[in-house]
Amino acid sequence: MSVFSEAFDWLSTSTNWHGPDGVPHRVLEHLGYTALTVVIASAIAIPLGLWIGHTGRLRGLAIAVTGALRALPTLGLLTLVVLWRGIGLTPPIAALVVLAIPPLLAGAYAGVESVDRRTVDAARGIGMTEWQVLTRVEVPLSLSLLLGGLRSAVLQVVATATVAAYIGLGGLGRYLLDGIAVRDYPQMLGGSLVVVVLALLLDGAFALLQRLSPT
Amino acid sequence: MIEYRSVGKTYDDGSPAVDDFSLVIPSHSTTVLVGSSGCGKTTLLRMVNRMVDPTHGQVLIDDVDIATRGPVELRRSIGYVMQQAGLLPHRRIVDNVATPLRLAGVPRREARERAMDALAKVGLGADLADKYPRQLSGGQQQRAGVARGLVADPNILLMDEPFGAVDPIVRADLQRQLQTLQHELGKTILFVTHDIEEAFLLGDQVVILRKGGVVAQAGSPAEILAAPADDFVRSFVGLDKGRRRLRIAELDGQRVVVDEHGRPAGVLDPTLDRT
Ligand SMILES: Nc1ncnc2c1ncn2[C@@H]1O[C@H](COP(=O)(O)OP(=O)(O)O)[C@@H](O)[C@H]1O
Ligand SMILES: [Mg+2]
Numbered sequence: 046m047s048v049f050s051e052a053f054d055w056l057s058t059s060t061n062w063h064g065p066d067g068v069p070h071r072v073l074e075h076l077g078y079t080a081l082t083v084v085i086a087s088a089i090a091i092p093l094g095l096w097i098g099h100t101g102r103l104r105g106l107a108i109a110v111t112g113a114l115r116a117l118p119t120l121g122l123l124t125l126v127v128l129w130r131g132i133g134l135t136p137p138i139a140a141l142v143v144l145a146i147p148p149l150l151a152g153a154y155a156g157v158e159s160v161d162r163r164t165v166d167a168a169r170g171i172g173m174t175e176w177q178v179l180t181r182v183e184v185p186l187s188l189s190l191l192l193g194g195l196r197s198a199v200l201q202v203v204a205t206a207t208v209a210a211y212i213g214l215g216g217l218g219r220y221l222l223d224g225i226a227v228r229d230y231p232q233m234l235g236g237s238l239v240v241v242v243l244a245l246l247l248d249g250a251f252a253l254l255q256r257l258s259p260t
Numbered sequence: 261m262i263e264y265r266s267v268g269k270t271y272d273d274g275s276p277a278v279d280d281f282s283l284v285i286p287s288h289s290t291t292v293l294v295g296s297s298g299c300g301k302t303t304l305l306r307m308v309n310r311m312v313d314p315t316h317g318q319v320l321i322d323d324v325d326i327a328t329r330g331p332v333e334l335r336r337s338i339g340y341v342m343q344q345a346g347l348l349p350h351r352r353i354v355d356n357v358a359t360p361l362r363l364a365g366v367p368r369r370e371a372r373e374r375a376m377d378a379l380a381k382v383g384l385g386a387d388l389a390d391k392y393p394r395q396l397s398g399g400q401q402q403r404a405g406v407a408r409g410l411v412a413d414p415n416i417l418l419m420d421e422p423f424g425a426v427d428p429i430v431r432a433d434l435q436r437q438l439q440t441l442q443h444e445l446g447k448t449i450l451f452v453t454h455d456i457e458e459a460f461l462l463g464d465q466v467v468i469l470r471k472g473g474v475v476a477q478a479g480s481p482a483e484i485l486a487a488p489a490d491d492f493v494r495s496f497v498g499l500d501k502g503r504r505r506l507r508i509a510e511l512d513g514q515r516v517v518v519d520e521h522g523r524p525a526g527v528l529d530p531t532l533d534r535t
Contacts, residue, residue: 169311172335
C-alpha cells in the first residue's frame with residue numbers, strides 16, 4: 046500500500062512535472078516514438094493488407110508472417126538492431142514497427158475480406174475500375190476493422206515504447222530505468238501509471254472514433 | 261443486337277457451366293433466358309458485360325466482338341440489375357443511383373438531378389432518396405437497382421432475376437412497371453429468371469434452357485405454347501399437367517373461357533378477335 050501512496054506523492058510533486066525529465070516532456074517523447082512507429086508501420090502494412098484483401102493473393106503467407114512477427118520478443122529484436130546499426134533512434138523504432146505491423150496488416154486484409162462479395166461484384170458490374178472498387182467500396186466498408194487494427198497497434202506500441210529508454214533515449218521508459226537503477230520504486234510505479242493512463246485515454250479516443258465511423 | 265456465337269464457359273474449378281450456346285438478341289426488345297437454377301443463365305448474362313469471359317466462342321454487340329473492348333468501358337455502357345439489388349450499403353439511394361453517371365464523369369449536381377428523375381421513373385418517392393439501402397424494403401431496393409441500371413440511358417439492360425427475392429404482390433407490381441418502362445424506352449433487355457410465368461409475361465423472345473446452357477426451345481411465348489419442342493418444354497411450361505389448357509363454356513349465351521377445373525379465366529370477346 047505504501048508504495049502506491051508514495052507513487053501518488055511522486056506524481057503530485059510539482060518538480061516531476063517540469064523540465065526535460067518532467068512528465069509532460071516524457072509523455073510527448075513517448076507519443077512521438079509511438080506516432081513515428083505507427084506511421085511507418087501503417088505505410089508498410091495497410092497498403093499491403095489492402096492489396097492482399099482485394100486480390101486474395103499471398104493470404105496464407107501474410108498469416109504465417111504476422112504469426113511469426115508476433116512471436117518475436119521486442120527487447121531481443123531491439124538488442125539485435127542495436128548490434129547491427131548501433132545506438133540511435135533506428136533500433137527502437139524498427140523493433141516497435143515490427144510489433145505494430147501484424148495488427149495493422151490483419152485489420153486491413155480482414156477488413157477488405159469482410160466486405161460482402163456481392164457488393165464488390167456489383168461495384169465492378171456497374172463499371173468501377175479495380176482501384177475504384179478498392180477505394181470507394183472496400184476501404185469505406187472496412188473502416189471499422191481497419192480502425193480496430195490501428196487501435197491495437199497504437200496500444201501495443203504505447204505500452205512497449207518504454208524500451209526506447211534501454212538504449213538511452215527518452216519517453217516514459219526513463220522513469221522505469223532510472224527508477225530501477227536507484228531502487229526508486231515510487232518513481233517506477235508513477236511512470237507506469239502514466240503509461241497506463243495514456244493507453245486508456247488513447248483507447249477511449251479510438252472507441253469514440255470507431256463508433257463514429259459509418260460501418 | 262447482341263449475338264452469342266458458340267460460346268462456352270468452363271470455370272477454373274473445372275465445372276462446365278455452358279457448353280455451346282448460340283443466340284441472336286434483337287435490339288429494342290426483351291429476351292428472357294429461363295431455366296432452373298444452375299443451368300447457366302447468370303453465366304450467359306454476365307458474358308455480355310464481360311463479368312464472365314467465355315472460354316470459347318464470341319459475344320458480339322452490333323457486330324463487334326466485345327473481347328476487343330475494355331471491360332470497364334463496356335460495363336459503363338450497359339445497365340446491370342442484380343438479384344439482391346447490389347446497392348452500395350454506405351451510400352444514400354440517390355448517390356447509389358447516380359454512381360454510373362459519376363463514373364462516366366457527369367458533374368455531381370447534374371448526376372444527382374438525373375438520379376432523382378430515374379427514381380421518379382421507377383416509382384420511388386423523393387423522400388427515399390436520402391435514405392440508405394438498409395432502410396428500404398426489398399421491393400424498394402429493387403426499384404432503386406432498376407433506376408441505377410437505367411440512369412445513364414444505356415442501350416442494353418441486363419437483368420438477373422431482379423424480382424426473384426420479393427413477395428408475389430410486389431413482384432407483380434415491379435413486372436408491370438418494367439413493362440410500362442420498356443414500352444416507353446424500347447431498350448434491348450436481356451432478362452434472366454427461373455419463373456416461366458415471368459418469362460412469358462415480359463419476353464418478346466423466350467429461351468428455355470436445360471442444364472449446361474443447352475437451348476431447349478427459343479421463340480415467342482405464343483410459339484412455344486402452340487408448338488412445344490419436346491416433353492421437357494411441355495413439362496417446363498406446365499402443359500403436361502393440363503395447366504394453361506383453357507376451353508370455352510357457354511353460359512346464358514355468353515361464351516366463357518374456363519380452365520381445366522372449370523374455373524372461369526375470362527370471357528371470349530369477338531371484338532378482340534382479329535385473327
Ligand atoms: N464463379 C464460379 N465458379 C465456379 N463455378 C461456377 C461459378 N459460377 C457459376 N458456377 C457454376 O456454373 C453453373 C451455372 O451457374 P449459373 O450461371 O450461376 O446458373 P444459373 O444462373 O442458371 O443458376 C453452376 O453449376 C454453378 O455452380
Ligand atoms: Mg443465376
